[in-house]
Amino acid sequence: MNEIVFFINKGITSGLIIGSIYALGAIGVTLIFGILRFAHFAHGDMMTLGAFVTLILTAALASLGIVLPLPLAFIAMFPAMAITACLAIGLDRVFYKPLRQAGARPVVLVMASVGVTLMLQGLIRLFAGVRSRDMFIEAPKEIFRIPFPGASRPLIITEPQVLLIVFTFVAVIVLHWFLTRSRLGKAMRAVSDNPELARITGINTNHVVWATWIIGGALACAAGTLLSMDVTLKPDLSFNILLPIFAATIVGGIGQPYGAIAGGFLVGFSETLAVFNWAILLRPIKDHLWFEVPANLALVPTQYKLMVPFLILIIVLIYRPTGIFKGRVL
C-alpha cells in the first residue's frame, strides 16, 4: 500500500501540479499564437515577472502585519495578475504593435519576443539577483497529510498545491464561460479563426488584442506565482519552462485553449511518469515476477526530463502538426 501512496504522491500529484502550470502557461501562448500569430517566447519570463510582482506585494502586505486564513502570496496574486496584464499590454504597445503595424512578418515578431524575454530576464536578475526566494514570507507553508487506508504513510499535499489545482479548475471554467458566452470572447475566437473576416465584420481588433494580453499576462502571473509557491521563486525559469509550454500548445492545437489545457496535462503527466521509478510499484510483487526488478526502472533519467516535452513536440510535428484538437498549422 505504501507503494501506491508513493505513486500517488510522486506520480499523480506531481503530474497534476506541473500539468496545471503548463496548462495555465499554454492557454496564454495558444491565444497569442492564434490571435497575434506568433510564438511568444517571452512567456516564461512573463511568468517570472508576475511571480516577482506577487512577491513584492506579499512583502508589502506582510510588513503591514496582515494575517489572513490563506497564504498572503495567494491573496497578493490577484492584484499582481492585474499588474502583469497591464505590463503585458504595455510590452505589446512598445515592442510588438509597431512591428505589426509596419506589416512585419510573424517571424520578426517571434524574434522581438526573444529580445523582450532577454530584457525581462536581465532586468529581473539585475534587481533581484539570481538566488531563489521563498514566497511564504509570513508563515511556512501548510502541509496536509491525509491517511491512506492500509498504508503507514500518508498522502501528502501542500496548501499551495491545493490552491493551484482549485485555481486552475476555476480559471478553466471562467475562461470557458468567457470564450463561449461573452461578446468579446466570441470575438477573440472569431479573430483567431479568420482575422481578415473579423475586420470586415467590424470587430475591433484592438480590443481583442488587449483581451488576449490580459488573459495571457494574468494567467502567466498566476502560473509563475503558484509554481514559485509550490517550490521556490527561481529567476532562471525562462527557457526551461518555455519548451514544455510550447509542446503543450502545439500538442493541443494552436489557437485552441481547451487543447492547451489538455496538452498541458498531457505534457505534465508524461514528464512525471517518465521519470517516475516504476520499480517501486513492482517491488511488492517482485517474488511473483519472472524477471528481476532493477533498482531503477524510470523511462527517462531525471536529468533528461527536458527530453520528454521535446520528444512529444517532435512526434506531434511529424505525425500530426495540427495537434490533437485540430488547431491550425500556421
Place this chain on the structure above:
Amino acid sequence: MSEQNQYSIMRDVVLFTGLAMLVAFIFLSQGTVYSLRMMVEAGCYAIIALGLTIQWGYAGLFNVGVMGFIAAGAASSMLISFPQNPEFWNSAGPALVGIFIVKLIACGVALWAASKSPRWGVGPILRALLIVVAIAISYVVLSEHMDEMSKEIEQASGWIGGLGLPVIVGWLVAGVVAGVIAWFVGKICLGLRSDYLAIATLGIAQIIKHFLKNADWLTRGTLTVSPLPWPVQTPADGEFIMARASYLTVVAIAMVIIYLLLQRAYHAPWGRMMRAIRDNETAAASMGKDVNRRRLEIFVLGCVLMGFGGAILIHFASIYDPSGFIDLNHTFLVWVMVILGGSGNNRGAIFGAVFVYIVWVMSEPLALWLFSLIGTYGQAWTGWEPPSDLASRALQMRVFVIGLTITLVLRFAPQGVLPEQQARH
C-alpha cells in the same frame, strides 16, 4: 541602380575603415596578446554569423539554437582531434560502442520501415501502431545498452577519449555533425511555419547541452577536456604572439574562403531562388516541393558553418567545457551581430560580428566598473547596502542590453547598418 551601388560601396568603405580604426585602437591600448585573442574569437563569431545570416537573411529561417550547433560541433571536433585514450582502447569499450552503433542503425532502419510501411499496403492505424512499437523497442534497447555502456566505460577508462586525428579533420567533422543534426530538425520543421523551427531549435539546443553535460563517458561531462590541440603551434611550446597570430591567420583564411563561396552562391541561380522564396513564399510555392528542399539545404549549410566556427572557437579557448555553452553568448549575441550588421549581407555579418564582439568584450569591464561605482557612491550617499553579488548582476545588465538591441534594431533599423543589396525585380 549604379548610384545606389556607389552609395552602398561608400557605406562599406566607411564602416570597414571605422572598424579597422577601432581594431587598431584596441591593439594600441590593450596590447597585442589580448587583442589577438579578441580578433581570433571575433573571426570565429564571424564564421558562425555567416551561417546564421544565410539562414535568416537568405531564407528567413529563425534558428534559436545556434548554441546547440556550436556545442555539437565543438564536442565532435574535440573527440576527433584529442589524443587517444589507451585505457579505453584496451578495454571492452570499443566493442560496446561498435555494437551500440549497429543497434542504432538497426533501430533507425526499423523506424524508417515502419513510417514507410504504407508502401507495402499497411493501413494508417497499423502504421501508427508499428511506429509506436518501433519507437518503444528502439528506446528500450538503446537506453539499456547506453546505460551499460556508459557505466562500463566510465569504470574502465573514465571516458572514451579522442581519436587523435588532425585538428582540421576535427573541424570539418564538426561541421558535418552539426549539419546532420540540422538535417533532422529541418526535415521535421521546415514544411511548417518558421515559428515551429524556432521552437524546435530552442529545444534541440537545450537537449544537446544537457546531453553533453551528462555524458561523462563520451565527453567527460562537466569535468571538461583540455588542452585541445591547435592546428598551429600552441602558446605552450612557443611564443604567445606568434601562436595566436598564426591561429588568427588560419581563422582569417577560413573566413575569407567561406565568404567568397557564399558570395558566389548568392549571385548564382541558387541564391536567386532562395531570395525568391524568402520574398514571396506564395509565388515560390508554385514550385511545389522545391521550396522545402531549398530551405533544408540552406538550413543545413548554415548549421554546418556554425558547427565549424564553434569548433574553431572552442579549440582556441583550448578547453572543452559543456557548461560554457550559454544561450546568451552563443545564440543571442550572434543574432545581434547578424541583424545589426544587416541580415542577408555577408559583409554585414562579418562587420557585425567583429564590431559587436569588440563591444561585447569591452562592455564587461565597463559594466563591472559602472556597477562598483554605483555601489560605492550609492553606499556613500544614501547608506544603501549594495548586494554582495553586484558583479553577477552587472553581467545581467548585458543580457538586458542584448535584448534591447534586438528589439530596437528590429523596429528602427530592420535592414541593419549594411543593408542587403539586391537588384529589385
Place this chain on the structure above:
Amino acid sequence: MSLLDIRELHAGYGVMSILKGINMSLEAGEIGVIVGPNGAGKSTTLKAIFGMLNITEGSISFDGTDITGIRSEQLAEHRIAFVPQEHNVFPTLSVHENLEMGAYVRRDDFSSVMDHVYDIFPPLKDKRNQPAGELSGGQRQMVAFGRALMIEPKLILLDEPTAGLSPMFMSQIFDRVIAINRTGVTVAMVEQNAKQALAIAHKGFVLAGGCNSFTDTGQNLLNNPEVAASFLGG
C-alpha cells in the same frame, strides 16, 4: 446624389497595380452587378471599396461622405457590409455565433434581425449550434450572407454569392437578393452567372483588365451584341 460613387479608382496589392480607373455609381435601392472574365479585377474592386487595399488614385464616396481609404473595421459603422468570395465564415464558431459576430458593432437589441435572417434562410435555424466549418458550401454562403445582414446594411457587397452552388440553389440565392433589395438595401454584386445576374440588375458593369469597358442598365447590357459576344458566351 448617388449612394455609392466611385471615380477613377486606381488600386492594387502592394506595388502591383490591378485597377486602372474604375468608375461606378449606384443609387439607393438599386442592384448593381459587376461581371467580367476571371482575373478582371472584380473581387479587387470590392476589396478596394471595403478598405482592404492600397488606393493610389481616385475616390469612393458613400452617402455623401468620402470613404476612400477608410479601414474595413470602420465601414460596418457606416452600415456597409461585405461578403467575400471565399473564407467568408468563422469555421469554429457556430452558425448562431457567426450571426452574432455580424452584429458586433451593434449595441442595441438585434434579436428581431436575427429572427429575420433565420426566416430568410430556414436551413440555418436547424444548424444554429453547429460549427459553420461543418456546413455545406451553400449553407456556408447563407451564413455569410446572413452575417452581413446583421447590421441592417444600407449597402451590401456580395462577391460571387452563388459560386459553386447548384442551379436550384443559385436561383434561390438570386431570389433572396431581390427580396433583400426590396427592403431597401442597395446591392453591389459580382457574378459569374452573368445572364441571370444582369437580368435582375438595375445597373451592370463589365470589367476587363482593371477598367470598366461597359456600363449600362442590366437589360441593355444583355441586349448589347458586343457584350454578349465577348463576355456572355454568345
